[in-house]
């Protein structure tokens with residue numbers, strides 16, 4: 001069988017089911033993903049330092065001799081191996097954790113290349129988990145080695161080998177999305193050659209040139225692809241949900257009742273958002289609106305009211321949430337707000353039982369269910385709507401563009417009349433306007449800036465000691481006042497980190513990052529865990545358990561919730577007034593701000609304690625920023641500045657596709673150029689224009705729209 005770009009990686013010689021599962025963790029599913037998985041950096045063995053010139057706490061590349069046989073301590077939890085390497089009379093102790101097989105690999109007298117951060121421990125020099133490669137195994141003309149982001153059990157060398165096979169087999173199938181004229185002007189090369197250069201550069205300069213071409217390609221794909229995917233044909237017609245003129249009195253009183261159910265006064269910004277939506281719903285042109293609102297600005301109420309409006313007029317609407325916890329929470333909010341209005345609500349999740357699903361689907365098909373809330377389970381093919389008019393995606397990014405459009409173009413059951421629906425996207429990512437245009441194309445935008453009245457800013461402070469009394473004090477203060485507490489950790493348990501991160505300290509009893517499990521143990525040790533009900537929550541937990549923990553936390557049965565960032569998106573518990581973030585330096589500013597946004601929702605004083613022992617400048621800047629600012633827009637801007645490509649806003653969690661080579665903050669000007677240059681050619685109708693347009697569509701789908709992966 002012919003191997004193509006969309007073939008799964010297992011179809012490649014050398015990749016079996018085990019390796020393929022591991023690659024999936026890196027979101028590498030097919031050959032295209034593999035070829036476009038670009039190195040995060042390089043080890044440049046052609047450019048090594050002199051051991052006499054190097055300083056402490058710097059990353060260095062060295063050529064050294066192995067001086068002692070590796071010794072292995074199997075009893076220790078982290079299974080360290082250590083040995084000495086050196087040059088010119090200087091000795092460095094090398095320690096690897098959790099890689100016992102390395103004991104067999106190195107022998108006294110071996111010459112090795114080494115890259116890592118040199119530290120001083122007990123008065124001696126040391127390298128912890130460095131990159132190491134035997135000089136004898138490195139080709140003279142391949143001294144620049146790619147270093148990839150990895151997962152346990154896969155090495156950069158393996159990825160290199162697989163990429164080589166993939167490029168040999170499928171390199172010629174890589175599509176060009178940059179017109180000939182631009183390629184010439186900018187000194188670009190063919191896609192195959194470009195990816196060859198980025199994976200197997202002959203020097204760093206070549207790698208950098210390839211990287212700028214990939215950045216340009218990404219920006220073309222994103223900027224133009226997004227616009228194409230959102231373009232509607234003129235014959236798309238959505239239902240006119242709200243007729244002009246005044247409402248019949250029964251509908252007006254239903255609306256009044258619903259507003260009264262809110263139990264609070266809408267902010268001016270919320271009112272404005274609802275007005276915008278209402279105006280869109282009066283037209284048969286499908287709405288395409290983005291509501292941007294900082295966390296805690298009350299987007300949910302806006303969404304539910306838009307759905308209520310639609311239901312009152314006899315139409316159905318759907319609210320898509322990224323997780324079942326959130327969908328359930330929105331459902332409960334909807335039930336509260338719609339109480340006594342006679343509007344039927346349904347909740348559909350992946351774990352909903354078959355018989356219940358059948359019942360709900362019938363109610364949707366019949367049209368009795370008007371407000372429908374759920375997760376991606378709603379996007380299965382066999383749901384037929386009676387009168388779908390509005391689709392709202394909360395924190396939309398978790399759904400691929402393609403998946404959303406699938407629901408969007410669904411015909412109503414009768415197959416006649418309006419053939420499209422109104423589309424509303426809600427995001428908490430406060431991104432600059434110019435950037436929004438690249439990412440979201442031509443959407444109309446509404447911003448909710450105001451916070452609900454009476455919100456007191458969250459008091460934010462910082463400690464650089466994980467055993468600081470501050471942590472215990474804050475928890476106890478909250479327990480005594482009847483409040484609840486979130487504690488967020490950067491990992492679940494003893495997961496393996498990627499190769500070559502230098503977070504492990506020599507003191508092996510300290511695994512540096514506090515996991516959810518360790519935090520729970522810590523609370524028990526402090527005597528807090530025993531006295532106050534404590535729950536844990538993390539992504540891979542079974543859905544049922546997750547929901548049950550969240551329910552108990554909402555009801556107050558659980559007082560302290562220790563979790564990973566699964567709670568980052570949208571969870572709302574007004575009684576939780578403290579947020580403790582362990583290893584806060586592990587998170588970007590936007591994530592920290594999102595996390596902090598979970599507290600201070602009940603009008604009582606609230607606190608956010610950032611805990612980080614990282615003393616790097618970048619980390620300290622972030623902690624200081626957090627303590628000083630509560631403005632999501634300002635923090636997002638700073639976040640973009642502090643981050644590099646591939647690291648943009650952390651991940652797609654924030655609605656922005658993770659780019660591999662481009663940085664949407666620093667490359668915004670390039671993005672504009674790319675969109676103009678390539679956009680100009682595409683409009684021309686030439687043979688090349690048509691081909692490029694087709695290629696952009698195809699690659700955009702491959703690159704950004706494959707939604708199943710991101711759920």
Ligand code: ADP
Nearest residue numbers: 264265266267295296297298299300301452572
């Ligand atoms: P987000 O924009 O982060 O999704 P939510 O919709 O979860 O915010 O709202 C945060 C909290 O604020 C909720 O508890 C909600 O009930 C409350 N809330 C929303 N709007 C208002 C308002 N106008 N006045 C007071 N509280 C409000």
Ligand code: MG
Nearest residue numbers: 299300394570
């Ligand atoms: Mg929300």
